[in-house]
Amino acid sequence: xxxxxxxxxxxxxxxxxxxxxxxxxxxxxxxxxxxxxxxxxxxxxxxxxxxxxxxxxxxxxxxxxxxxxxxxxxxxxxxxxxxxxxxxxxxxxxxxxxxxxxxxxxxxxxxxxxxxxxxxxxxxxxxxxxxxxxxxxxxxxxxxxxxxxxxxxxxxxxxxxxxxxxxxxxxxxxxxxxxxxxxxxxxxxxxxxxxxxxxxxxxxxxxxxxxx
Numbered sequence: 563x564x565x566x567x568x569x570x571x572x573x574x575x576x577x578x579x580x581x582x583x584x585x586x587x588x589x590x591x592x593x594x595x596x597x598x599x600x601x602x603x604x605x606x607x608x609x610x611x612x613x614x615x616x617x618x619x620x621x622x623x624x625x626x627x628x629x630x631x632x633x634x635x636x637x638x639x640x641x642x643x644x645x646x647x648x649x650x651x652x653x654x655x656x657x658x659x660x661x662x663x664x665x666x667x668x669x670x671x672x673x674x675x676x677x678x679x680x681x682x683x684x685x686x687x688x689x690x691x692x693x694x695x696x697x698x699x700x701x702x703x704x705x706x707x708x709x710x711x712x713x714x715x716x717x718x719x720x721x722x723x724x725x726x727x728x729x730x731x732x733x734x735x736x737x738x739x740x741x742x743x744x745x746x747x748x749x750x751x752x753x754x755x756x757x758x759x760x761x762x763x764x765x766x767x768x769x770x771x772x773x774x
Contacts, residue, residue, distance in 0.1 A: 573603065573605065573609065573610070573612070573613060574613060575613040575614065575623055576623075576627070577603075578599070578603070578610055578613055578614060578620070578623060579620075579623035579624050579626060579627040580627055581599060581602055581603055582594060582599055582620055582623065582624050582627075583624050583627050583628070583661060583663075585598065585599060585602065586624065586661070586662070586663035587660075587661055587662060587663070590662065590663060591621075591663045591666065591667075594620075595617075596610055596611075596617060596620065599620070621667065621671065622671070622673075622675070624663070624667060625667045625668070625671055625673055625675070625678075626673075626675045626676075626677045626678075627677075628657060628661060628664045628667060628668065629673065629675065629677035629678050629680075629681050630677050631657045631660075631661075632650070632653050632654050632657050632681055633649075633653040634649070634650055634653065634680075634681065634684045635649060638688075640687060640688060640691035641691045641692055641774075642688075643688050643689060643691070643692045643767075643773060643774075644764055644768075644773075646684075646685075646688040647688070647706055647763070647764060647767070648760060648764065650684070650685060650688075650706075651706050651707075651709070651710050651760060651763070652756075652760070654707070654710050655710050655713070655714060655756060658710065658711075658714045659714065659717075659718070662718070665711070665714055665715060665718065668711070669711055669715075682703070685699075685703040685706070686699045686700065686703055689702050689703060689771075692771075692773050692774065694771055694773075698771055702767050702770075702771060705763065705766070705767065706763055706767075709759060709760075709763050713755075713756060713759055717752055
């Protein structure tokens, strides 16, 4: 391994976070370590501590990077809440699918960061532009986020196991029924099902909060 200074290696919190996220995509959170990360960047692990305090802070940095990847365009009119909701939730889902560790980090770690705050503010202002107060806007945004997290968790967890043919209880389903269940679930187009769920979220928000 070539040992170079942190400055010569062009290190920063963001470059370290991006590389760490790449590593988790390949080896998962359990395989991420300061030593391995330093090696992949061509520096000693100690050099990383100039930018991240410890392993826990490294995970915070990775989470910051995940929020940065959620694309929230500024060219949508603030009052066009439906386009904003659909665009924002689709981007959130895409990021969670693209990075296997993202779902666990977003679901289990607090995110007191500028990046997370910017995402939150973007969503809240869209609802508030339609006349919702802060409490109602917070509830509406929470519903949308919960939908994406739940959908992605099912898609990458339970359905992935069923599609593999594992986890089917032969005492409950016959071989024929199990094969048919796997076939039907395998034929489900994830994006199509996601869009159907998104339609339901939008319709529910419109009715609950009397949105235009």
